[in-house]
């Protein structure tokens with residue numbers, strides 16, 4: 001996970017002071033990429049302890065098409081609490097766009113089912129994309145998508161995935177985002193009888209909030225441990241049939257957690 005630490009260091013050393021929507025203030029750089037070979041282990045940050053539990057439940061929740069935080073709350077995951085309305089709704093965020101992108105004719109498109117069908121039947125396609133940036137619906141979303149599109153690529157029996165993220169909270173968001181899409185790549189690969197290849201993360205506004213600077217500096221004093229491995233314990237019938245218990249992370253050695261406040 002040296003790439004992540006290098007990115008953090010670059011923001012600390014070269015970041016430009018920028019005000020932001022939350023009022024917290026950031027230092028920021030623009031447009032970076034990181035590559036993770038999923039054959040070399042699972043890219044879960046080791047320089048602070050991360051609980052994969054929230055990340056797995058959030059991904060299963062996205063895949064189910066749900067946009068109400070009740071499922072997360074029932075599973076003790078609080079990461080979306082601050083953005084939900086009094087009924088727990090977030091508007092047509094990730095789950096809605098992934099599973100039921102509304103069309104003009106009043107129908108809806110299940111992009112996840114579609115992309116998996118294409119990976120299986122047309123693996124050389126250059127259109128293996130899922131898009132959450134539905135311009136006509138942005139104003140109804142509690143937060144416009146940060147990770148807004150991803151593309152798959154099949155070669156040599158391996159499935160790779162490239163993510164585009166417009167706005168990137170280096171300390172709290174990015175470790176979640178890397179782990180989440182790496183999980184998704186493993187799951188889609190398993191469903192398509194492929195091996196996981198690379199996960200490529202691309203970020204636009206890459207920032208450290210002003211109240212995360214000390215935490216970032218502390219993290220940079222720590223030596224990373226070798227990456228753990230991800231084990232999928234069974235092959236469910238479809239991408240929508242995974243349950244929390246299907247995932248096991250093996251050999252995760254990490255430094256202690258570092259607390260930080262989320263900017264709302």
Ligand SMILES: Nc1nc(=O)c2c([nH]1)NC[C@@H]1CN(c3ccc(C(=O)N[C@@H](CCC(=O)O)C(=O)O)cc3)CN21
Nearest residue numbers: 051054078079080143169172173174176258262263264
């Ligand atoms: N400012 C900001 N940064 C984000 O990363 C972010 C948002 N807002 N809004 C929407 C979602 C919510 N996300 C979140 C929210 C909270 C944590 C967080 O507090 N993480 C703690 C542990 C929390 C837990 O596992 O329960 C951490 O130490 O990583 C992480 C990502 C990612 N997104």
Ligand SMILES: O=c1ccn([C@H]2C[C@H](O)[C@@H](COP(=O)(O)O)O2)c(=O)[nH]1
Nearest residue numbers: 021144146147167168169173174177
């Ligand atoms: O998955 C996510 C979701 C959100 N973020 C961060 C990036 C920004 O710090 C905020 C969103 O604020 P905007 O003003 O809408 O850009 O949330 C993330 O890193 N990862």
